[in-house]
Amino acid sequence: MLDTDKVQHLRVDYRNRQVRWGFIWAIWCAVLWGAWYVPGFAIYSEPPFVDLSETTGDLLLAAMVIAFLNAIAVLLAMFVWVGVLGKTADYVRTLRQVKISRWYLPAGLAGGLAVFGSYVAIVYVGAQFAAVAALLYPIVGAFAARVWYSERITPQAALGIIIVVLGGVVIFTPGLVDELTGAGTGGWIGYLAGGMAFIGWGLEGAIAGRALDVSDPDVGLTLRFTAEVGLWLLVAVPITIMLAGDAFWAALGSALTNPAVWLLLVLLGLTFGFCYVAWYKSFPLIGVGRGQAIAALYGPFALVWLYLFTFEIPGVEFIIGGAIAVIGSFVLFTEKRDVLEVIRAVPASRVRPDTVTRSRDDEMTRGERRP
Secondary structure (H helix, E strand, O other): OOOHHHHHHHHHHHHHHHHHHHHHHHHHHHHHHHHHHHHHHHHHHOOOHHHOOOOHHHHHHHHHHHHHHHHHHHHHHHHHHHHHOOOHHHHHHHHHOHHHHOOHHHHHHHHHHHHHHHHHHHHHOOHHHHHHHHHHHHHHHHHHHHHHHOEOOOHHHHHHHHHHHHHHHHHHHHHHHHHHHOOOOOOHHHHHHHHHHHHHHHHHHHHHHHHHOOOOHHHHHHHHHHHHHHHHHHHHHHHHHHHHOHHHHHHHHHHHOOHHHHHHHHHHHHHHHHHHHHHHHHHHHHOHHHHHHHHOOHHHHHHHHHHHHHOOOOOHHHHHHHHHHHHHHHHHHOOOHHHHOOOEOOOHHHOOHHHHHHHHHHHHHHOOOOO
16 A cells, blocks of 8 residues: 555646646647738738728628638548547547537637637738737636636736736737727727637637536537537528628638638648647646636747748737737746646535545645645
């Protein structure tokens, strides 16, 4: 029989590995998420999207078609992913478990709105703004997770999130002030879309976090995009057809006959799909708020990727706001691991008295103190 000290050492070592991999997955998410904006920006330079820039309605139509095709591209990439991992049967089994799979429907709705908001922000304001507009999403996710299932946010983690938020304020404020004073370019729809992006992604993480406690991240992610594509087919596409008429079918048909669009869709599916794989894998390991905050490094990464491919120097507000976000993320990254031991608090009504007694006895035996 193992002695208590050795068991405790193994337990702490296991938890440290969980935390380390949680941060690794979140950082990989940031790298790939930033890369996604390159094909997301480039696709607007290809027919028919380059031709849909004469009226406001056409700009929205272009964003709708691209977001719809993006969802399909990612779902196909995820089907290949779960197939290679041998998890297709798990996908079907989890889909049938309504108590679990039902959570991925609102997650797909929130995430789909965020993606659409990003594409609208790209075409109205610019790729650099869209790339960093969603940096406010960690605070939305952390607040939702705290309210919905009592996920703990330590003082240092809260400080890191607040700093990230300040970076987002620096990014948004100049453009919003110009629009409100009449000195802007009329792209206020893009700023609203940027707000929709950070709210959508923040809520998605908190919603999906509940289902990820009891389902595989790879399977859960595929279910999330299944829900998004289903919502597009059943709700968004019919509404778009009613508003745009034959213009929707013309744009979709023209896009699918352009080989360059197909190549860009492959890149969109790979970068966005696997950034989501990393994002969802980080949540069960380090928590929704913390995983989202580290993944917010995608903003500076996106600016670097866009500069490498477009040679356009980012605006000063984007550089300063991105730097502030990096500082906030490092505040989170350097948090001591012992305070990450308990990610979620269990409501008192759900804890049995004998469990509490045993837990306290164990703590006294080990001489530990909970954070």
